[in-house]
Amino acid sequence: MKGRVMPYNQFELSSTERLTRALGWFSIALGAAEMAAPSRMARLIGAPDTDTNCNTLRVFGAREIAAGVAILARPDQARWLWSRVGGDALDLAWLGRAMTGDDVEKDRLGVAAAAVAGVAALDVFAARRTRRVQRVQRQQEPWSARANSGVRVEQVVTVNRSLDDLYSFWRDFQNFPHFMRHVKQIELIDDIHSRWTAKAPAGMSVQWDAEIVQDREGEWIAWRSLPGSQVDHSGSVRFSPAPGARGTEVRVQMEYVPPAGRFGRVIAMLFGEEPEQQIREDLRRFKQLMETGEIPLSDGPGLWRAAQPAKRADEIRDYAGVSE
Amino acid sequence: MRATCWMGSRNIEVERVPDPKLLNASDAIVKITSTAICGSDLHLYNGFIPTMKRGDVMGHEFMGEVVEVGKGVQNLRVGDRVVVPFPIACGHCSQCDREMYSLCENTNPNAWMAEKLWGYSPCGIFGYSHMLGGYAGGQAEYARVPFADVNPLKVPDDLDDEQVLFLSDIFPTGYMAAEACGIQPGDTIAVFGCGPVGQFAIKSAYMLGAERVIAIDRFPYRLRMARERAGAETINYEECDIFEALEEMTGGRGPDHCIDAVGLEGHAPGIHGAYDKMKTAMMLETDRPVALRQAILACRSGGTVSVAGVYGGFIDKFPMGAIVNRSLTIKSGQTHVQRYMRPLLRRIQNGEIDPSFVITHRVNLSDAAVAYEMFAKKQDDCMKVVMRP
Numbered sequence: 001m002k003g004r005v006m007p008y009n010q011f012e013l014s015s016t017e018r019l020t021r022a023l024g025w026f027s028i029a030l031g032a033a034e035m036a037a038p039s040r041m042a043r044l045i046g047a048p049d050t051d052t053n054c055n056t057l058r059v060f061g062a063r064e065i066a067a068g069v070a071i072l073a074r075p076d077q078a079r080w081l082w083s084r085v086g087g088d089a090l091d092l093a094w095l096g097r098a099m100t101g102d103d104v105e106k107d108r109l110g111v112a113a114a115a116v117a118g119v120a121a122l123d124v125f126a127a128r129r130t131r132r133v134q135r136v137q138r139q140q141e142p143w144s145a146r147a148n149s150g151v152r153v154e155q156v157v158t159v160n161r162s163l164d165d166l167y168s169f170w171r172d173f174q175n176f177p178h179f180m181r182h183v184k185q186i187e188l189i190d191d192i193h194s195r196w197t198a199k200a201p202a203g204m205s206v207q208w209d210a211e212i213v214q215d216r217e218g219e220w221i222a223w224r225s226l227p228g229s230q231v232d233h234s235g236s237v238r239f240s241p242a243p244g245a246r247g248t249e250v251r252v253q254m255e256y257v258p259p260a261g262r263f264g265r266v267i268a269m270l271f272g273e274e275p276e277q278q279i280r281e282d283l284r285r286f287k288q289l290m291e292t293g294e295i296p297l298s299d300g301p302g303l304w305r306a307a308q309p310a311k312r313a314d315e316i317r318d319y320a321g322v323s324e
Numbered sequence: 325m326r327a328t329c330w331m332g333s334r335n336i337e338v339e340r341v342p343d344p345k346l347l348n349a350s351d352a353i354v355k356i357t358s359t360a361i362c363g364s365d366l367h368l369y370n371g372f373i374p375t376m377k378r379g380d381v382m383g384h385e386f387m388g389e390v391v392e393v394g395k396g397v398q399n400l401r402v403g404d405r406v407v408v409p410f411p412i413a414c415g416h417c418s419q420c421d422r423e424m425y426s427l428c429e430n431t432n433p434n435a436w437m438a439e440k441l442w443g444y445s446p447c448g449i450f451g452y453s454h455m456l457g458g459y460a461g462g463q464a465e466y467a468r469v470p471f472a473d474v475n476p477l478k479v480p481d482d483l484d485d486e487q488v489l490f491l492s493d494i495f496p497t498g499y500m501a502a503e504a505c506g507i508q509p510g511d512t513i514a515v516f517g518c519g520p521v522g523q524f525a526i527k528s529a530y531m532l533g534a535e536r537v538i539a540i541d542r543f544p545y546r547l548r549m550a551r552e553r554a555g556a557e558t559i560n561y562e563e564c565d566i567f568e569a570l571e572e573m574t575g576g577r578g579p580d581h582c583i584d585a586v587g588l589e590g591h592a593p594g595i596h597g598a599y600d601k602m603k604t605a606m607m608l609e610t611d612r613p614v615a616l617r618q619a620i621l622a623c624r625s626g627g628t629v630s631v632a633g634v635y636g637g638f639i640d641k642f643p644m645g646a647i648v649n650r651s652l653t654i655k656s657g658q659t660h661v662q663r664y665m666r667p668l669l670r671r672i673q674n675g676e677i678d679p680s681f682v683i684t685h686r687v688n689l690s691d692a693a694v695a696y697e698m699f700a701k702k703q704d705d706c707m708k709v710v711m712r713p
Contacts, residue, residue: 294348300377
């Protein structure tokens with residue numbers, strides 16, 4: 001599959017995180033030393049231990065500790081490492097100014113500046129690596145609307161109807177839009193082939209053709225999109241009798257693998273953050289439809305509006321994706 | 325129309341809201357003639373039930389006249405006079421097939437919320453939070469009633485509203501609690517809580533053959549009604565130790581079965597009551613199960629503790645040891661009202677009971693806010709408020 005996700009290996013992740021944590025602890029140790037013993041610190045780097053210098057070192061110490069704590073709290077985020085890089089620049093600027101002053105040990109200051117520059121290089125390296133890992137991870141995060149990733153869901157429901165009733169309703173793919181919220185329309189091309197139109201955000205839609213690849217009457221239907229479709233989709237449904245006349249168990253498995261680019265994002269947005277929950281709701285609607293002939297509507301669906309009559313019945317129907 | 329709306333904890337207002345419309349083919353619109361405030365509405369009022377939203381229409385005990393039916397409705401006609409049960413059932417799922425109507429699998433469109441809290445979802449309920457369906461309630465001028473072929477009960481014209489209104493909830497609820505005890509001749513039943521459900525539990529326990537019923541509360545007017553109207557012996561828990569009193573009254577055996585008609589906002593004197601008030605205030609438990617604990621400890625070994633009171637979340641210091649070691653049975657559930665409406669209507673028609681005895685206040689719907697406050701604070705000996713739009 002083209003452009004699915006950028007590969008990254010586990011080693012890169014863990015070595016980057018180790019370096020990041022080390023830098024975090026270094027920040028805290030340096031900051032603590034600067035705050036606790038600023039005059040000794042000043043002498044160590046070759047600057048006079050004047051009140052001004054000591055106070056500056058105390059402020060720098062506080063900054064180091066804050067950066068260290070932030071890095072250790074979120075070692076997966078590059079932003080705090082970049083804050084360290086900024087701090088390093090401040091340190092270097094201060095050391096540079098100190099060079100021009102009286103009563104300084106230039107050798108010691110030079111060593112200190114070299115050390116800061118070295119740490120700064122490490123900071124930049126770690127920040128860039130972390131940003132890269134962050135980016136890749138974000139793309140691999142399952143179900144994320146930002147991600148360019150696939151969706152694979154399995155759900156099961158028991159319906160109080162005969163196996164044959166359920167099978168024949170499902171076998172007519174044109175029924176899908178009645179209970180699958182993301183499917184706008186399905187046209188039957190012939191007995192095997194169908195054209196799917198799925199709803200996408202902002203009034204867009206995605207279209208693909210699918211074929212039934214397996215069909216065992218009263219038992220099992222499997223379908224998948226034709227090769228070269230905008231969306232790589234496959235699904236199956238299995239019907240089996242629940243024990244003791246408890247109806248029929250309906251097991252559904254669906255997979256969407258989006259292509260790279262804009263449509264990939266559209267597919268991810270189709271399902272929002274919780275595709276598992278969405279398919280579960282679809283199956284609940286399937287059950288409602290098969291058992292009662294309709295999808296009961298709430299006056300206060302979700303926590304979106306108060307449970308009081310709507311001004312227009314369509315407000316509720318549109319939200320629920322149910323036609324009159 | 326005017327409707328009683330939840331505007332936040334301890335804040336009820338009668339607001340103008342749009343008239344209900346048919347949303348599903350199985351819906352009916354009922355013009356409400358009488359509606360009541362339920363003790364369980366006070367849990368919403370006091371903010372104990374999550375997923376309420378400002379503006380939610382309250383009320384799940386109501387009756388009225390059918391003014392519109394959806395095109396799928398066959399058993400009801402415009403003009404029919406009906407009592408509407410509080411649990412909404414579809415009549416087709418396997419729970420409905422088993423007459424476990426309050427467990428209907430199809431009537432909670434917000435089932436996912438209930439599933440997060442309770443594992444699986446019960447049925448939808450009128451005016452009782454979004455996680456139980458987000459249905460507008462019946463303390464209003466009109467209500468939309470889903471699955472109108474299954475739920476509303478047509479009532480004969482010779483019975484007035486006040487005689488049949490409580491078939492919507494509290495009479496069946498008290499009855500189911502008593503039925504769950506499996507009462508045998510000679511049994512003594514202890515009923516914790518003498519609110520309206522407690523009163524009907526007492527009456528029902530006698531109907532089902534109890535020898536004695538002992539009722540427990542702290543408000544003299546409620547105990548008086550339990551004695552004088554429902555025929556129970558009574559204990560005021562603020563004046564004595566309940567366990568000792570019940571032990572003494574039952575020859576040291578304990579009552580054969582206990583009914584908790586209190587629910588999650590129980591009170592108890594002393595450290596026991598203070599403990600739960602503190603825990604709920606600190607959000608360390610959601611419900612105050614003081615009556616339930618007492619009922620479990622007081623019950624005769626091998627007996628049943630039947631829980632009619634509403635609990636919503638989690639309780640603390642639950643005496644499981646007593647249940648296991650003394651072979652107690654706990655029975656509970658939201659009432660399967662549809663199962664009891666017809667048989668209990670017959671008892672009313674036969675003159676075995678006139679449920680209107682619990683009514684103490686009759687007000688106009690416009691006075692709902694005052695009525696809620698009065699009922700919550702047990703002012704003016706308030707037992708049951710019926711409102712007319």
